[in-house]
Amino acid sequence: MSGPTASAPHVVVALRERATTPAGDRALLVGVVAEATGVTLAEVEVSRRCARCGGDHGRPVLVRCGERGIEGIDLSLSRAGRSVAIAVSFAGPVGIDIESVDAAAQSGFDDVAFGPAERDRLATAGPPELRTAMWTAKEAVLKATGDGLRVDPRELEVAFAGRMRSAPPRPALVGWPGSPVPVGSFQLSALDAGPGLVGTIAVIADARPEIHLLAPDAQA
Numbered sequence: 001m002s003g004p005t006a007s008a009p010h011v012v013v014a015l016r017e018r019a020t021t022p023a024g025d026r027a028l029l030v031g032v033v034a035e036a037t038g039v040t041l042a043e044v045e046v047s048r049r050c051a052r053c054g055g056d057h058g059r060p061v062l063v064r065c066g067e068r069g070i071e072g073i074d075l076s077l078s079r080a081g082r083s084v085a086i087a088v089s090f091a092g093p094v095g096i097d098i099e100s101v102d103a104a105a106q107s108g109f110d111d112v113a114f115g116p117a118e119r120d121r122l123a124t125a126g127p128p129e130l131r132t133a134m135w136t137a138k139e140a141v142l143k144a145t146g147d148g149l150r151v152d153p154r155e156l157e158v159a160f161a162g163r164m165r166s167a168p169p170r171p172a173l174v175g176w177p178g179s180p181v182p183v184g185s186f187q188l189s190a191l192d193a194g195p196g197l198v199g200t201i202a203v204i205a206d207a208r209p210e211i212h213l214l215a216p217d218a219q220a
Helices: 022-037 109-113 116-123 129-145
Strands: 010-017 044-049 059-065 074-080 083-089 094-100 157-161 170-175 186-191 197-204 210-213
Touching: 010 022, 010 197, 022 044, 022 059, 022 074, 022 083, 059 074, 074 129, 083 094, 083 197, 094 129, 109 129, 116 129, 116 157, 129 157, 129 170, 129 186, 129 197, 170 186
Parallel strands: 010 210, 074 094
Antiparallel strands: 010 083, 044 059, 074 083, 094 197, 157 170, 186 197
């Protein structure tokens, strides 16, 4: 990873092999936070907090990060297959989502995931990766706001910038009547998540942040 300047808004992203337990994935998250912030593993504490009930589940929350502190840092994590994707954002609230192309191709998926305009686009879109990209964009946005799937994903409308057949496609949120912030505040970036997987990073920010991908063997 090329080291970002301390003042540059950026998001650090890591793709790792999924652990066998949730505790193992949390340890991976702690390691990535330590690597991204330059503190030791012992100085990082991560919890999970449900926005609805306050319980120890839901999105990851940074509780302690050495002398650097937790202000201005947001976390997100996603699992698919044998992979886990982790985002540490210094640019604003973040959501990351990865999904397998096969999972998004299941019968009936489009009916519960996409609105009429999106289904029309997908009918002529070509590669099945576009369907998965559209879905991960919605999931990433809803993680960034903290809503998750308490919001019907069909309320969100996603399109693609540039050529529809580009790989990976670059998504954009173009509509969400119930959005808690202006739709233009969602900065979406495509993530190459590996064979058979598609990913999206969503950050709530005034401008698109830099994305810095940690090397696969990076360790804190």
